[in-house]
Amino acid sequence: MENMIYADDLRKEFKKIIKEPGIKGSVKALFKPHKEIVKAVDGITFSVPKGEILGFIGPNGAGKSTVIKMLTGILTPTSGTCRINGKIPQEDRKNYVREIGVVFGQRTQLWWDLALRETYAVLKEIYQVPDDKYKKRMDFLNEVLELDSFITSPVRTLSLGQRMRADIAASLLHSPKVLFLDEPTIGLDVVVKENIRNAIRRINAEEGTTVILTTHDLSDIELLCERIVMVDKGKKVFDGAISELKRDYGDVRTLNFELVNSPDFKLLDYKRRFNLTDDDISVERDKGTVKVRFDTAAVSVEEIISYTLSTVHVKDLNIKDVEIEEIIKKLYRREVRV
Amino acid sequence: MRYFRLHRIFIAQYLKKLMEYKADFLLGAVGLLFAQAIQLIFIGIIFSQIPDLRGWTYEQILFIYGFSLISKSLDHLFTDNLWMVGYRIIRKGDFDKYLTRPINTLFHVIAENFCVDAFGEMLTCVLLLCVSIPKLNMPFHWYTIPLWIVAAIFATLIYTSLKIITAAIAFWTKSSGHITHMLYMANDFSKYPVSIYNRFVQIVITYILPFAFTAYFPASYFLTGKDPLFCIGGTVVAGSLLFALALFVWNRGLKAYESAGS
Ligand SMILES: Nc1ncnc2c1ncn2[C@@H]1O[C@H](COP(=O)(O)OP(=O)(O)O)[C@@H](O)[C@H]1O
Ligand SMILES: [Mg+2]
Numbered sequence: 001m002e003n004m005i006y007a008d009d010l011r012k013e014f015k016k017i018i019k020e021p022g023i024k025g026s027v028k029a030l031f032k033p034h035k036e037i038v039k040a041v042d043g044i045t046f047s048v049p050k051g052e053i054l055g056f057i058g059p060n061g062a063g064k065s066t067v068i069k070m071l072t073g074i075l076t077p078t079s080g081t082c083r084i085n086g087k088i089p090q091e092d093r094k095n096y097v098r099e100i101g102v103v104f105g106q107r108t109q110l111w112w113d114l115a116l117r118e119t120y121a122v123l124k125e126i127y128q129v130p131d132d133k134y135k136k137r138m139d140f141l142n143e144v145l146e147l148d149s150f151i152t153s154p155v156r157t158l159s160l161g162q163r164m165r166a167d168i169a170a171s172l173l174h175s176p177k178v179l180f181l182d183e184p185t186i187g188l189d190v191v192v193k194e195n196i197r198n199a200i201r202r203i204n205a206e207e208g209t210t211v212i213l214t215t216h217d218l219s220d221i222e223l224l225c226e227r228i229v230m231v232d233k234g235k236k237v238f239d240g241a242i243s244e245l246k247r248d249y250g251d252v253r254t255l256n257f258e259l260v261n262s263p264d265f266k267l268l269d270y271k272r273r274f275n276l277t278d279d280d281i282s283v284e285r286d287k288g289t290v291k292v293r294f295d296t297a298a299v300s301v302e303e304i305i306s307y308t309l310s311t312v313h314v315k316d317l318n319i320k321d322v323e324i325e326e327i328i329k330k331l332y333r334r335e336v337r338v
Numbered sequence: 339m340r341y342f343r344l345h346r347i348f349i350a351q352y353l354k355k356l357m358e359y360k361a362d363f364l365l366g367a368v369g370l371l372f373a374q375a376i377q378l379i380f381i382g383i384i385f386s387q388i389p390d391l392r393g394w395t396y397e398q399i400l401f402i403y404g405f406s407l408i409s410k411s412l413d414h415l416f417t418d419n420l421w422m423v424g425y426r427i428i429r430k431g432d433f434d435k436y437l438t439r440p441i442n443t444l445f446h447v448i449a450e451n452f453c454v455d456a457f458g459e460m461l462t463c464v465l466l467l468c469v470s471i472p473k474l475n476m477p478f479h480w481y482t483i484p485l486w487i488v489a490a491i492f493a494t495l496i497y498t499s500l501k502i503i504t505a506a507i508a509f510w511t512k513s514s515g516h517i518t519h520m521l522y523m524a525n526d527f528s529k530y531p532v533s534i535y536n537r538f539v540q541i542v543i544t545y546i547l548p549f550a551f552t553a554y555f556p557a558s559y560f561l562t563g564k565d566p567l568f569c570i571g572g573t574v575v576a577g578s579l580l581f582a583l584a585l586f587v588w589n590r591g592l593k594a595y596e597s598a599g600s
Pocket of ligand 1: 038059060063597598
């Protein structure tokens, strides 16, 4: 399939001036600034086919937002190129941005004091959306994002969830081909998150919009994305389908044992028995249930089960499938070679 | 055309917002009017003691002062948001949104805000001109009014361009409001005849920060009819050159913009 987004060896460096503490440090910084270069994005290459929803994940400070800012033309890359729908964002910016929608969850792009309805009217002019299209579009966005209840309120009076929906609607007003969402669900409650996910899914399904979203919430990833790109310290550490991630790195299992006598819990000492570290295994207890989460590379499922059964009386047991969250935690801890 | 339309829309939105914050607006305008009144009383006191200054009469000085407020107040009314660019918008990363919209960034950021406080200055301006002009025997031709308009436009362009340049410095330094502030202190020199200053100040406000072309030079042409080429032509040239420079610096700044980490 043809690629909508294409990034080749993108890099972005920021210069940071390091100031030593105290007056002496300030004076020194003035005459001989000690500069440190932060490699926020350190050679990232990836592409996104038309119509895909790509999840962009990684720990705080990994460089996700910086990549988004380069793709949207806000930042000029230190080196490397990106091309979206055949256009280079930094060239001919004004024409390029007509084709994209951008939302930064952390800060609104709307006018603080304008009523939401007025805000959209101004954006309509900025993007030159014709009257009939605008009306249809507003009806559609109203329905998908449920804006009706607050459309006459000034943006400053909206709750975080309302504001986020308002921002997403604003980014979709001109029917962009590509939608960039940086942390679109940050700080929201479950109901709003669900609403936003549905909206993203619908826009993607009905209009074939290509979407890149960064998130901390792994349910966003599981519910929305077929594919993820994971970055850490400015570098790409994984790029592939979620099923692939599970297959290749899914060596974490969770076993739940329901004990006959819950105080028996004390008898179980997996770490000593199998000589394991905190990274290999974690044990939680909830009343009569013991939840053992472990790495199958360090200890097998069979060993855990037979040790447990031979040590305590077990009423019931179940095996939980690998959770993506576990894999990602491991990847963050850089335990997986890529 | 599209930009004019957008500008109208921004103004309309601004006025709506104003209605919401009536008290705020009134306070601002009254405050500025008050500040202007104090300045005027100050000039009045000085000139009631000295009948003329380096060959300029009291009325002529009032005229030059009033003329200086034309461009100053126009710039103040329309481009006040540039202050915010230097103080806050770039540093906080709020400039991002302008870069994701399909219109000129400079136009967008300027059009977004109006400063009705400037009406205080405008009122003073009109007052000073109305008081001084009848007492002055100024040359008048058919082209005098068009020249006024040209002078006002390019003088405003001088102000605005200098403000654009100092605001754009923040693209590299993150914050440059203090530089714009210093610029505004220099512009105070332009309210009075340039001839009262020493050589150094004269050169600075004529050729480096050409504030003299926002008031003294064009005003002295309208007063005396002498030197139109230098006085009005100079304003046009200074305004055009500075505006070209401002656009250049702004566009380079956009490439240097670093946004802000979150
Ligand atoms: N405008 C900036 N100036 C200086 N450093 C920045 C800037 N933006 C981001 N950084 C740094 O670059 C790195 C990546 O940041 P970011 O892209 O925001 O990460 P993420 O979105 O993955 O949390 C961090 O170390 C951050 O401190
Ligand atoms: Mg981020």
